[in-house]
Amino acid sequence: MGCGVSVPESTTPEVPQDGYFKESLNGAGLMPPQVCDGRSTIILTSEDTITVVTSPTVVRAARLVYTQVLVTVTEEAVDKPKTGEEGAFELPESEFEDGRLGVIEAEAIRTCRYLTVEEHYCDDEFPAHYSSLFFSSRIEVDVQWKRPFELQEEPHLFVDGASRRDVVQGELSDCWFLSSCAAVARTPKLLERVVPPDQSLKGEGYTGLVVCRFWRFGEWVLVCVDDRLPTKDGHLIFARSSDPTEFWVALLEKAYAKLHGSYEALEGGQSMDAMVDLTGGLAERLEIAEMPDKMKLYKLLNKASKNGAFITASRKGDWKMSYKTDEHGLVDGHAYTVSGVATVSHQDMGHVHLVRVRNPWANGAEWNGEWADSDDKWKGVSDYQMKKLGRTNIEDGEFWMSYKDFCDQFEEVSVCTIGPDFDKDGTVDHVEQVKAIKGEWVKGVSAGGSRNDFEKFATNPQYLLTVTEPDTKDDNVCSVLVGVMQEHRRSHRHLGVKMQQIGVVLYRTEDPEHRLPATHFFYNYEEGTSGVYINFREVLCRVELNPGHYVIIPATFLPDSPGHFMVRVYSPKSFDLKMLPNELSLK
Structure with missing residues (x-):
């Protein structure tokens, strides 16, 4: 056991995979029920008597009492959202093969x-x-x-x-x-x-x-x-x-x-x-509606834009309507480029947050609301500021709009940086080291699936991450960004590659020479996770770690789902990364 505590097999939670999915309410596909995190308390007395209880009020009398948490996790998976511009016909999906189409x-x-x-x-x-x-x-x-x-x-x-x-x-x-x-x-x-x-x-x-x-x-x-x-x-x-x-x-x-x-x-x-x-950078999709602190998102976009990040934004909608604009001059189911973020000083309104957006149609299909090219509000902005913004009044598909209207009209933003943004503030942080290791989920061997089954989860590939030096002398934490990318290159012209719902979890370990056994997951919480499993090409996990040894575990949501993947790790200080071999393969 990872914590030196032995528990009868009957206490091991079992979460069946079959029948786990149910129809989602939004029609996006199949998804599991709500995530739950059940916790029980294990009481270990000085007489080495173990009592498993479900309520903290049930405690046996003993001279010394130590408590441990029995962790049970029900993880969920979702399908990536539609972009809105999918065509009338979609390619049938197949398993990945050679992946060299076009290369x-x-x-x-x-x-x-x-x-x-x-x-x-x-x-x-x-x-x-x-x-x-x-x-x-x-x-x-x-x-x-x-x-x-x-x-x-x-x-x-x-x-x-x-x-x-x-x-x-x-x-x-x-x-x-x-x-x-x-x-x-x-x-x-x-x-x-x-x-x-x-x-x-x-x-x-x-x-x-x-x-x-x-x-x-x-x-x-x-x-x-x-x-x-x-x-x-x-x-x-x-x-x-x-x-x-x-x-x-x-x-x-x-x-x-x-x-x-x-x-x-x-x-x-x-x-x-x-x-x-x-x-070749790192990209992340941010759902605007899921970010309650809109000012935090604005600051991120503002910094990211000024630091050379590449930003796009898209709207909900039906691809069948993507050939015309709505009453606001915008196109449903359409992706735009975010080409600028700025705050201007208005003579009557004070400071106003603006976003510049470009329609790839590059024509007169532009936003016609407040702060549009011909809007009178620009009269309250100095010529110096407008020149600095590069504002034009031509029908080229590019326009300014208020940040509030931007949040109301767009569903998501995607931000790509050449390097990592550890604290998600829009600034690419210093990187001392970048390391990548490719691996494979093999059906029946190393494709263990999610933590809905700890025994199977433990069979996934495991990678030892060792961090020794904190970011600064005043802080004892190391910023680390871990990305897990699944193989995505096409194999056939008439077939698309099936994208697995993937995730990554990090655990601390005191035994850097061996893989984490299933028992470790019953009594230890993770140090970081990418969150809900999703069929994105790459998922990211940001963590701040104390110096020590950690195990990175990439996984598909369902077990026995074969595929190739790559682990990318970034840190402002040096670190070591290696694969932990399966003990069975060494015998």
Whole structure:
């Protein structure tokens, strides 16, 4: 036993997995009943007599009495929320296999570049064909695939660098991706790592081959496409740049579509996933309604924006209505880029908190309420402040609105930082070390599921985290951020990868040489957890730990759910991280 206390088997709580789910009230899918945390008291007397009681008023007389808590936990799981822009058809899901769809090795790209002047690269894996557009029976007529030099006399990958204003959405419902592109475009050096600028679209060095890079499951991978783009009547059908001679937006969207199997597969996704794919950073989704302290959220967004974080926001709604605006000028089921956060001084209203938002449609579909481009309230703001804000009055899809209206109109914000934000204040904190270890949940071996069954939970992979130095001399705690990412790379064009409901739990240990046994969980509370299990690609856990040894346990909600995962650990001070081997595998 982890605490030196022995308990009869009959006291071990049993939570059956079968029949655990019930229909959720909001129609989002199946979810379990409310979480509960039952606690009993174990009385250990000097005569080593154990009495298990359910009420603290029942205590046996003894010379010395020590109490311990018997922990029982009923954990819950939920399905990730719909984005609102999912298409009419959704890809059937399958188990993860090789995951290399769309990825190419550097050597293969070098081979493709050796073409004659008359030849232009044609991508056989993602051809200029209907199958690259749609996986469903959706019909798109009169599509012609054209190269940039066939559309513009002088095409360029970038014109005067990259900007959020470049991104213009087309007929595809992939604003979750394009709003992320616009967010990352505020840092051109990062975007140029994804789309290397030294690629010709005409003339010397031109081959018709375009290479992009995406961060996928712990590594930067290469994706190459040819530069043939779907058009109709001589115009691009899908995403484009606001400058018709610039093509980085359209070609990046095509490369991302190849990773997903088709353009249609990009309909309906999570902005935080796209931002991680473009940066390799850490992203988190924040539900606005679930944050009672709205001022705390504002301070977080303000700091995050000023410190270079990438932020998007989305609205609830039906994807069928995402082609038109509501009475406020906003689009239901749509993702926007948060391009600025500021506080202005108004001559009558005092200090006012504002948020600048950009619609990837990049047209006149803009907020028409208070603080809109033409609102009279701007007359009370000095010219100096307006110049500092970069305020314009043009129909480009970008607008300011009050923070209160922002909270009323938007459902969630997704924040992506290149490094960790330990205390969740919007500032990327100093990092001394970053370590990552990949692992696997194996059915019947190491896929133990959640703590609804402690015996099975103990079979999950376990990782020893050792922290020795506090953040500061005045404080004896170490800030640590732990992320667990499940494998997500696509294997087939016509099948999506099934996403498990995942979570991570941290426990302190006094025995760094061995795995934690099931008995440890009955008598010890966790030091930190990612919370409700959810089928996000990555879940995060922030903790402040005293120097010592800790065990990280990543898990799926249901047992015997196989999959691959990666543990990422960040800390402002040095630490050690290693896998604790299963004792059975050593015999």
